[in-house]
Amino acid sequence: MAFHYLSAGESHGPCLTVIVEGVPAGLPLDEAIVAEDLARRQLKAGAGGRMAIETDRARILAGVMAGRTTGAPIALSIPNRDFAAWQGRAVPAYTTARPGHADLAACVKYGFDDIRCSLERSSARETACRVAVGAIARAFLWHFGITAGSFVASLGSVPEVSVPQAEALAFAAVSPVRAPNTAQEDAYLQAIHAAKRAGETLGGVIVCVVEGLPIGLGSYVTPDRRLDARLGAAVLSVNAIKGVEFAEAFRNTELEGSRLHDPILLSEGQIVRPTDHCGGLEAGMTTGQPLVLRAAMKAIPTTLTPQPSVDFATLTPAQTTYERSDTCPVPRACVVIEAVMLIELASALCERLGGDSLAEMRRRYAALPTAEMLHLSPEPKVFWPVSPGQA
Numbered sequence: 093m094a095f096h097y098l099s100a101g102e103s104h105g106p107c108l109t110v111i112v113e114g115v116p117a118g119l120p121l122d123e124a125i126v127a128e129d130l131a132r133r134q135l136k137a138g139a140g141g142r143m144a145i146e147t148d149r150a151r152i153l154a155g156v157m158a159g160r161t162t163g164a165p166i167a168l169s170i171p172n173r174d175f176a177a178w179q180g181r182a183v184p185a186y187t188t189a190r191p192g193h194a195d196l197a198a199c200v201k202y203g204f205d206d207i208r209c210s211l212e213r214s215s216a217r218e219t220a221c222r223v224a225v226g227a228i229a230r231a232f233l234w235h236f237g238i239t240a241g242s243f244v245a246s247l248g249s250v251p252e253v254s255v256p257q258a259e260a261l262a263f264a265a266v267s268p269v270r271a272p273n274t275a276q277e278d279a280y281l282q283a284i285h286a287a288k289r290a291g292e293t294l295g296g297v298i299v300c301v302v303e304g305l306p307i308g309l310g311s312y313v314t315p316d317r318r319l320d321a322r323l324g325a326a327v328l329s330v331n332a333i334k335g336v337e338f339a340e341a342f343r344n345t346e347l348e349g350s351r352l353h354d355p356i357l358l359s360e361g362q363i364v365r366p367t368d369h370c371g372g373l374e375a376g377m378t379t380g381q382p383l384v385l386r387a388a389m390k391a392i393p394t395t396l397t398p399q400p401s402v403d404f405a406t407l408t409p410a411q412t413t414y415e416r417s418d419t420c421p422v423p424r425a426c427v428v429i430e431a432v433m434l435i436e437l438a439s440a441l442c443e444r445l446g447g448d449s450l451a452e453m454r455r456r457y458a459a460l461p462t463a464e465m466l467h468l469s470p471e472p473k474v475f476w477p478v479s480p481g482q483a
């Protein structure tokens with residue numbers, strides 16, 4: 093499978109490690125390319141003290157020679173700077189589970205007597221690995237004119253406003269909270285400030301848009317090849333993501349069929365789709381329109397405000413305790429959503445094209461069929477001849 097990855101590493105261990113296989117040979121790649129996306133994930137607004145400690149930089153340990161991928165597995169390592177502070181330190185046991193986190197189920201499932209054994213891995217620190225792999229996918233897809241952007245559509249109780257998509261993406265790219273415009277940016281910053289003062293956390297809705305996709309990535313023929321299902325699974329695998337829709341799928345249920353679906357029109361010999369209610373996917377395949385995914389991120393469970401729980405050590409009622417966390421990781425999570433989507437799309441493009449090197453794939457890409465090439469001259473056929481047993 094192309095762009096298949098496996099990460100390892102704890103939040104406060106020495107480093108995070110990720111191996112990605114199936115990246116075609118010949119892709120220009122260096123640590124600076126990966127560093128760009130890692131820096132985009134490290135937005136300070138809404139982040140806790142940890143972001144001031146880390147300056148994520150991935151070392152490329154394998155799979156790249158003379159500035160290009162070789163087609164061999166790529167190994168990356170991202171040091172945890174905070175490791176130094178934890179090294180050799182006796183840490184008090186953590187035995188009161190946080191509602192909404194992995195804590196309770198993980199201790200029961202794995203038999204841990206200290207929640208730290210699960211929280212170190214269930215921490216969103218791991219998303220740095222996904223962003224590093226996403227940077228490789230982004231660099232690959234760039235050669236085919238495929239790009240991604242994202243913005244925070246709503247945050248906490250600040251409602252969504254209507255902003256033209258291109259405007260929202262351009263503004264968000266330089267916004268400290270990835271807001272779609274100035275008014276939303278001010279409102280998000282205020283909401284984060286208020287939540288921090290109140291010892292609370294905030295969720296939000298993230299919109300990710302991928303442009304430049306060819307028609308026909310993914311397939312309808314088997315459930316596992318449906319790109320909507322694959323993208324949905326990828327995005328739902330990100331910490332604290334609880335819901336996914338393509339375009340405004342839930343609101344679109346209010347529209348009747350003939351008003352909902354995007355007309356197929358002919359304009360100067362070109363097949364065009366004037367609207368994108370489907371969010372760029374029909375029957376699990378790309379339509380060639382922008383792919384629009386919306387993800388709901390819940391308010392994260394580590395709150396300064398105590399929550400009712402039970403202390404496992406004494407089996408007595410207890411309030412959750414707090415060491416350090418983010419107030420609102422929604423702006424940072426935008427970059428993670430982009431990454432997991434780009435990884436899935438890079439994989440689907442490799443499947444569509446076949447081939448082992450970027451140069452070979454670019455030649456194949458140029459030869460992909462387009463809608464304008466369709467000239468059907470069907471003849472009557474017997475699709476299901478009567479077999480002898482049925483006669």
Ligand code: EPS
Binds near residue numbers: 141174215218416
């Ligand atoms: C996280 C808690 C915080 C976050 C962390 C995710 O870390 P710490 O426990 O060290 O204060 O900052 O996110 C990252 C470290 C990161 O790189 O995104 C959690 O509990 O999930």
